[in-house]
Structure formats: structure tokens, C-alpha cells
Amino acid sequence: MKVTSTFACSTLAATLIGAAGLLACAGVSAQNAAPATPAPKQTNSAKLAKPLKEAHDDLNAKPPKFPEAIAKLKEADATAGKTPYDQHLINELFAFAYLKTNDFADAAKSWEAELDDGFTTGPELQQKVRGLSEVHYQLKNYDKAIDFGQRALKGGYGDDHTRTIVGQAYYLKGDWKGTLKFEDEFVSSTIKAGGTPASEPLQLILSSCVKLEDNACQTKALERLVTYYPKPEYWSNLLIVLLKEASSSDTNTLQVYRLMWDTDVLKNGDDYTEMAQLAMDQGTPGDAQRVLQRALERNLFTDQRTKDKNQRLLDKAKQGATSDQASLEKTLKEAEAATTGGKNAGMGLAYLSYGQYDKAIDQLSKAVAKGGLRNAADTQLLLGIAQLKGGHKDDAIKTFKAVKGDPVLERLGTLWSIHARQAQ
Numbered sequence: 001m002k003v004t005s006t007f008a009c010s011t012l013a014a015t016l017i018g019a020a021g022l023l024a025c026a027g028v029s030a031q032n033a034a035p036a037t038p039a040p041k042q043t044n045s046a047k048l049a050k051p052l053k054e055a056h057d058d059l060n061a062k063p064p065k066f067p068e069a070i071a072k073l074k075e076a077d078a079t080a081g082k083t084p085y086d087q088h089l090i091n092e093l094f095a096f097a098y099l100k101t102n103d104f105a106d107a108a109k110s111w112e113a114e115l116d117d118g119f120t121t122g123p124e125l126q127q128k129v130r131g132l133s134e135v136h137y138q139l140k141n142y143d144k145a146i147d148f149g150q151r152a153l154k155g156g157y158g159d160d161h162t163r164t165i166v167g168q169a170y171y172l173k174g175d176w177k178g179t180l181k182f183e184d185e186f187v188s189s190t191i192k193a194g195g196t197p198a199s200e201p202l203q204l205i206l207s208s209c210v211k212l213e214d215n216a217c218q219t220k221a222l223e224r225l226v227t228y229y230p231k232p233e234y235w236s237n238l239l240i241v242l243l244k245e246a247s248s249s250d251t252n253t254l255q256v257y258r259l260m261w262d263t264d265v266l267k268n269g270d271d272y273t274e275m276a277q278l279a280m281d282q283g284t285p286g287d288a289q290r291v292l293q294r295a296l297e298r299n300l301f302t303d304q305r306t307k308d309k310n311q312r313l314l315d316k317a318k319q320g321a322t323s324d325q326a327s328l329e330k331t332l333k334e335a336e337a338a339t340t341g342g343k344n345a346g347m348g349l350a351y352l353s354y355g356q357y358d359k360a361i362d363q364l365s366k367a368v369a370k371g372g373l374r375n376a377a378d379t380q381l382l383l384g385i386a387q388l389k390g391g392h393k394d395d396a397i398k399t400f401k402a403v404k405g406d407p408v409l410e411r412l413g414t415l416w417s418i419h420a421r422q423a424q
Contacts, residue, residue: 042085042119043085044083044085044086044089045081045083045086047079047081048076048079048082048086048089048090051072051073051075051076051079052072052073052076052086052089052090052093054072055069055070055072055073055076055093055097056069056093058072059093059096059097064100066097066100066101067101069093069097070094070097070098070101073090073093073094073097076090077090077094084117084118084119085119087113087117088114088117088119088120091110091111091113091114091117092110092114094106094107094110095107095110095111095114098110104135104138104139105139107135108132108135108136108139108141108144111128111131111132111135112132114128115128115129115132126155126157129148129151129152129155129157130148130149130152130157130158130159130161130162132144132148133145133146133148133149133151133152133162133165133166134165137165137168137169140172142169142170142172142173143169143173145165145166145169146166146169146170146173149162149163149165149166149169150166153166160198163186164200166182167179167182167183167186167200167201167204168204170182170183171204171207171208176208176211176212177208177212179204179205179208180205180208180209180212180217183201183202183204183205183208184205186201187201187202187205187224196228197224197228199225199228199229202221202224202225202228202229203225205221205224206218206221206222206225209221215241218241219238219241222234222237222238222241223238223414223415223418226238226415226418227418227421230263230418230419230422232263232264232265235260235263235265236260236265236267238415239256239259239260239263239265239415242256242408242411242412242415243256243257243260245408246408249408250278250281250282251282251375251378252378252406252408252409252412253274253278254275254278254279254282255378255381255408255409255412256408256412257271257274257275257278258385259412259415259416259419261275261291262419263419267300268300269295269300269301269302269306269310272291272292272294272295272300272310273292273295273309273310273313275287275288275291276288276291276292276295276310276313276314276317277313279291279353280313280316280317280320282349283324283346283349283350284349284350284352284353285316285317285318285319285320285321285324285353286317286321286324286325286350286353286354287353288313288314288317288320288321289314289317289318289321290353292310292313292314292317293314295310296310296311296314324350325354328347328350328351331343331346331347331350332347332363335347335363335366336366338370339370339372340370340371340372340373341366341367341368341369341370341371341372341373341379342367342372342373342374344363344364344366344367344370345363345364345367345373345379345382347359347363348360348361348362348363348364348366348367348379348382348383348386349364349382351363351386352364352382352385352386352389355389357386357387357389357390357391358390360382360386360390361383361386361387361390361392364379364382364383364386365383367379367383368380368383375406376405377403377404377405377406377409377410377413378406378409380399380402380403380404380413381400381403381409381412381413381416383399384396384397384399384400384403384413384416384420385416387399388416388419388420388423393420393421393423396416396420397417397420397421400413400414400416400417400420401413401417
């Protein structure tokens with residue numbers, strides 16, 4: 001009997017499980033026995049007919065006799081005068097037997113020997129290259145996992161699974177810069193093509209940025225994550241960093257709190273208190289009232305003294321809101337008569353705090369048009385918020401993009417744009 005080269009042992013066993021649960025079959029799963037062999041294109045030499053036939057029969061036995069098959073293959077491998085095709089068959093049978101006995105290191109050696117022997121071509125070659133990337137990943141030979149994975153990807157026959165293995169291999173070998181380069185190229189090309197990048201490469205990018213202690217890189221990575229996967233923890237991580245950067249300006253701090261409030265990542269009772277106090281200081285008791293009411297409803301103040309303190313602040317905010325609303329009509333006339341936009345900006349902020357969005361849009365738009373503002377970027381940002389809350393999402397996004405002049409507020413404009421696109 002002649003033994004031929006077409007065997008299911010040329011595929012990776014489907015049961016491989018990697019460190020990150022990534023490994024799967026590269027092609028058709030290997031079965032418990034080698035399949036029947038089709039008509040051969042080439043045949044083994046006569047001197048190896050007996051050991052190869054016996055090894056083949058052991059692999060086909062019910063149940064298979066893997067140790068016996070491996071022993072016979074070693075005997076064949078030690079035979080002098082083997083032809084190149086004899087060696088190809090031996091390696092292929094070895095690979096099948098080693099895979100089925102979970103000896104992935106020796107299976108990889110057999111596969112690698114087949115790649116350039118001239119008998120492995122086309123889909124079978126491609127399958128083995130992908131499989132070698134997976135096997136070496138399983139063996140934690142990350143450099144080889146990358147090499148074979150990149151070979152498949154550059155050859156045009158790698159798939160998403162291959163790409164995942166390569167990215168994970170870069171990360172697990174501790175090459176953070178390599179991880180960033182590989183994953184960023186993939187993510188950027190996906191976005192450029194109008195697609196949605198998968199969560200895993202975005203997370204790998206963020207983790208690599210953290211490992212590199214690169215704050216700008218972390219910020220960009222988090223912005224991408226909240227763009228495509230707006231989970232509260234991503235918003236929280238992003239805005240907590242921005243809150244620290246805004247700490248030198250009460251105006252900017254309150255603006256960061258506004259986005260934290262709107263994305264519902266404001267969790268700490270002290271932050272609610274600070275936001276309310278800043279709102280009171282900046283003349284929007286309506287904001288302070290709303291913030292403190294939510295905090296008290298959520299029982300965020302753990303001790304009675306803190307509860308009492310915030311209840312007093314809430315009472316003060318309610319009184320201030322009542323007084324403020326009573327004076328709106330008079331103040332509005334003054335704002336309309338003013339030649340600069342400062343008073344219109346104040347009126348717009350007041351209307352925004354009371355949920356009167358159309359009036360807020362009108363006044364903030366007039367403020368921007370008149371100019372002469374103490375903080376044009378802040379007013380522009382408030383206008384975008386009013387437009388978004390008033391149901392004018394497209395206008396809001398345009399307004400947020402126009403926020404200029406303050407780095408923190410510009411970034412908030414970008415983040416509000418992301419948040420706006422996700423609004424229903």
C-alpha cells in the first residue's frame with residue numbers, strides 16, 4: 001500500500017485553548033482517525049512502504065494507536081535514503097499524531113518542515129501557516145506566532161482570528177509599541193473604510209498606552225472607546241482625567257461635571273456637592289437644585305451630618321431658583337438692549353438650568369453673535385448643550401466643533417460631539 005499526502009492531520013485540532021481563550025481550528029477539525037486517502041499524485045518509496053502503512057493503520061485504528069504510530073514514524077524517519085516525498089509524508093503523519101496527543105511543540109516542528117518542502121501548496125499551505133501562528137501562540141512562542149500570523153495577513157489569507165492572535169502576541173510579549181502600531185493600523189483602516197472597530201483591539205491599545213504611561217495616548221484611546229462602545233466606565237475614566245486638568249478653573253470644572261452628569265458617571269457624593277456649590281457660585285441655582293435632589297434620592301451621603309449639610313444647600317438652591325426665576329423677565333429686557341453678549345449669555349445659562357431649551361438657544365445664539373464675551377468658548381459650549389437637549393442634534397454637533405480658545409473646553413466640545421451622536 002502506498003501512503004499519500006492528503007491527510008486531515010494537516011489541520012489544527014479544534015480543541016486548542018489559548019491563554020486568552022483565542023485559539024480555534026485553523027481549518028477542518030482533525031478527527032479521531034485519519035480519513036481514507038484519495039488517489040495519490042505521488043507515492044512513497046518502496047523501502048518505507050511497511051513502516052508508513054503500519055503508522056497509517058495505527059492512526060486509522062478504533063481507537064487510534066497514537067504512541068505506536070509515532071514509534072513507527074520515528075523508525076521511518078531514521079531510515080537512510082529517504083526521498084523528499086517520503087519526508088513530507090512522515091512530517092504530515094507526525095503532525096497529525098502529535099496534535100492528537102497534545103504535543104504541540106513537535107507538531108509545529110513537523111508543520112514547519114512541510115512549508116518549504118515543495119509538496120505543500122495552495123490552501124493547505126495557507127492553512128498550515130495560520131495553524132502555526134495559533135500553535136506557537138499556545139506554546140507562548142510569541143515571536144513565531146507573530147511571524148506566521150503576519151505572513152498570513154500580508155499574503156491575504158489571514159482572517160480576523162489571525163489578526164487577533166498577532167495583536168495578543170505583541171501584547172503578551174511585552175512589546176507595547178508594537179501592539180500600538182499593529183492595532184492602530186487595523187483600527188484606523190477599519191474606521192477609514194466606514195466600519196466599526198472591534199472592542200478588543202481598542203482595549204489592547206488603551207492597555208498599551210497605560211503600560212507606556214502615555215497620557216495623550218490614553219486619552220485618544222478612551223475617546224475611541226467611548227465613540228464606539230460608550231460604556232460608563234470608559235466615560236468615567238476619560239472624564240476623571242479631564243476633571244483633574246480642569247481643576248484650575250471653576251468654570252471648566254463645572255463644564256466637566258455637566259458632561260459627567262449627562263453621561264451618568266457622576267457617582268461620588270462629594271462630586272455632587274462640589275458641582276452644586278459651583279453652580280450656586282456661578283449663578284445657576286436651578287442646576288444646583290437638580291444635582292442635589294438626585295444625590296439625596298440616591299442616598300449618596302452616608303452620614304447624617306453630610307446629609308444635613310447638603311439638605312441646607314438644597315434649601316438655599318431652591319430659594320435662589322425661586323428668586324432667580326422671578327427676575328428673569330426684567331433681566332431679559334436688559335440683555336436684549338445690551339450691545340454686547342454678556343447678559344444674553346447669562347440669560348441663556350439661566351434658561352438652560354431651568355430646562356427652557358428654546359429660550360436658552362435664542363439667548364446663547366445672540367450672545368455669540370453680539371460677541372464681547374468674557375469666555376466665548378464656554379458660551380459656545382453651553383449653546384451646543386442647549387441645542388442637544390432641545391432636540392437639535394445636528395446643530396449641536398456643529399456648535400461643539402466650533403468651540404475654540406480653551407484646550408479643556410475644546411476637548412469637552414469633542415466629547416459632547418461624541419455623546420451627541422449617541423443620543424436617541
